[in-house]
Amino acid sequence: MKRWNDLMLKTKMFISFSVVSLFIVGITCVIFYFTNTGDIKNQTLSLSKIIAKQFSEMIDLYMQNIEELSLSISIDPAIQGSLFDFYKTADPIEKEAIGYKLNPVLFNFSYPKTYVQSISIYTLDGHWYYYSKLVNPKLTDSLSFDEVRRIAGELNGRPFLLLPTHEEPSNGEPTGNTVSFIRKITKIPTQTIIGLASINVNVNAFKMVLANTKASEIDNQMHVLIVNDEGQVIFENGAGQSGRPRSVFETAVFSRSKTNGELLWKNVPYLYTIETSSYTGWSTVILIPKHVLLLKQKRIQDIVVIVGLVTMLLIAAVSYMLSHQITLPLNKLMRKMSRVELGDFNQRMEYAGRNEIGRLSRMYNHMLDSISRLIHEVYESKLAEKSAQLSALHAQINPHFLYNTLNIMKSISRLRGVEEVAEISESLAGLFQYSMKNLHHPVTLGEEIDHILNYFNIQQHRFGNRLELRCEIPEGLRQTPILKLTLQPLIENAVNHGLRRVKAGGCITIRAWLQNETLIATVSDNGEGIAETELAKLRYDLDASLSHHPVRDATQGIGLLNIHQRIQLFYGKPYGLELSSKPGEGTKVALTIPLAAAPHNQRGEEAAL
CATH class of the missing domain: 3.30.565.10 (Histidine kinase-like ATPase, C-terminal domain)
Structure with missing residues (x-):
């Protein structure tokens, strides 16, 4: 305290203003930083939730169109008649001939739909007919007899099934992951199941939906996943695109009560948002890397530091100028009083202001006049x-x-x-x-x-x-x-x-x-x-x-x-x-x-x- 009292007034004012301003600016910057970083996280999660909801709704619309297409296929008279003819004949050649009859019919159904890659018709004994837009395709994930019987049994209680598949052309060029939309074909009017209709949809078509829903500032950073209830990734923009093996997503995330938060996927920390469709049963997962937020936080931190430093410099300059304006006339008054102490009563202050310094100067002059x-x-x-x-x-x-x-x-x-x-x-x-x-x-x-x-x-x-x-x-x-x-x-x-x-x-x-x-x-x-x-x-x-x-x-x-x-x-x-x-x-x-x-x-x- 003694050292503080011994300091000059200018130094005290400068230190006091600087310490107080540093404390205020520091507290303000810290509050601003944490508030803004929290707001950025909340805004990012809110935006990803909106995107997930929009994307899930758009996928539902696609699937509804495919459901309408599958319904048209299942009740088409040509397909119904071809299946009747299949079950009437035992000749393998006639059964193969039925495929040639179905080919133009399936072509007519698939041609207008750009996202339909192939259409397959399965009989209950495991025989299948299909049409593919690919040249010389090779179906690697076709249904076996047991799978047809199992799926036929499951479709007795459900309108359709969605199964992920993978197709490759004969030349080895990958075409991408597909999803099979499977619907039962029933005999009209008895409603007896006579076969299965499988429509393979190229998931790359989902990118068109994503392009209409993404926000520009996270366009290159956001990962969008479509995951079924078994954790199999149906669609993923970025890594795991067409032709690559499907990724497996941690299904434990779906059991959480929160639909958003933080997780570690492929050893990378992400912010996630999940939107589950009641129509398809798929979950749309939006993943945003945390480093994106860290970059934004770093920018905010840099801005806060720069603003704090500039504010400190301005406050220091203002405090120095203010203390200088106050102490300059006081120092001048001290020098004149020292001269008065030596006996020179002609020392007068020349200060015309109306503030406290001006009043003090006038009082000092009046005092010298009175003493003289x-x-x-x-x-x-x-x-x-x-x-x-x-x-x-x-x-x-x-x-x-x-x-x-x-x-x-x-x-x-x-x-x-x-x-x-x-x-x-x-x-x-x-x-x-x-x-x-x-x-x-x-x-x-x-x-x-x-x-x-x-x-x-x-x-x-x-x-x-x-x-x-x-x-x-x-x-x-x-x-x-x-x-x-x-x-x-x-x-x-x-x-x-x-x-x-x-x-x-x-x-x-x-x-x-x-x-x-x-x-x-x-x-x-x-x-x-x-x-x-x-x-x-x-x-x-x-x-x-x-x-x-x-x-x-x-x-x-x-x-x-x-x-x-x-x-x-x-x-x-x-x-x-x-x-x-x-x-x-x-x-x-x-x-x-x-x-x-x-x-x-x-x-x-x-x-x-």
Whole structure:
């Protein structure tokens, strides 16, 4: 399993597709092979059964015609009269003369029938007359006196007998096997048997019947046999044809319940079908060599193998192409991710498809865009934080020196009785002492207000009764944590910008309240306000504050942007400053921070720890 997991995806897909397809194609080919070979065998047996039935019926028709011919011979007046004359005379010469009288009669009966080879008339004492179409024939299987008496006895219960015979001409040329159709001749009207009529039929005539019943595809392979009930082969196409000794067929096959199957004949395996005629008692046997089926099975096997191999090659090619199309963009994605791992975030996938690979490529590109954006934001945030810290450090350079100087001035002023100078020095020293503390540690809202009172106490010595400070802060909110130097710069901006031209009645109001776990503090003045263009610019700068370095000038202290940046750096994006102003009506700045929550950067540091 470990080795399998270590394989490449392309190799896994190729092996999986190949194994599954091989299994399916193999099972399909095996089923197809055995099904078709079984169908071929069944079809062959069915066809041979039809041929056997047709051939047997045609032979029956031939025999029926011969039976009609034999009936005509047996009731012919000339033959009846000749037999009467035979039994009346004892003269051998007259008996021979009777044969000359019968010859033209028998000729007339046999001439129209091409399949009739000879006609014989037997008397009950063994004398016989015959006519043969052969020149100088020699009858080798003629009936003896005992056979005539035996056959005459058998015909008392049967209409006719069929006996296989064999004729040869005097010159030794074979003429073929024949069948004797034997019928009794009875005296009219007493029906007393007076002789036998034997019609010899050349079995080669059966080939004409076979030519009309054979199927073309097995024409040269099929063996057709006509076998009597003693197993003697009456007719056989192919081996055992005319002039050859008759074959003997295994009669045990006739006792089987099945009319078709397989057998071994002359050491050759065959498929056989048997059709027995109720008219003649003969059995028509169709033999088809098994090698014919084996050849067909071999062709089917070759076709199945070729189709299987072609299918396997096609499936292998398709699986390789499909796996290549899948793994090619994946390999490309892996190479680009390796470059990204080394720090190159400009690697993008160019895949325009709408399938899974296309979606994966787009997600990969979006992920890199998000990572680049986050890296840029974090970089800018850290840069802004460092800039804000530098601004605060610059603001702390002078207070260290001034704080000590102001303490000396306060002591000298009290020693000499200049109380007003001592009070200003004390307030100014408190301002510097407050500003020198760490900006990262929050203070309470009350501490920030005390710092504002120190600052405003100095400004009142400067402006006198022209300015007024109002603090509307509930006592319960004075312990609320807040970042240092977030409200005092707002008071300073209101004094230096909003109320700088006010001669009397200037008022700055500080309010604070809670809303949805959020502290909202506002600093508003009734000064000259901010022009629309300037107000729009300030709002834009506040919205994009983390993308800019904080601006600090001598008149604005650490500035609105610096305060807004610090709040968002410590508490997150949703918080910060909001400005509202109308020219001639004053300005209001709203500060929003989460209630009783650690600053954002401290939470991040604690999580890191």
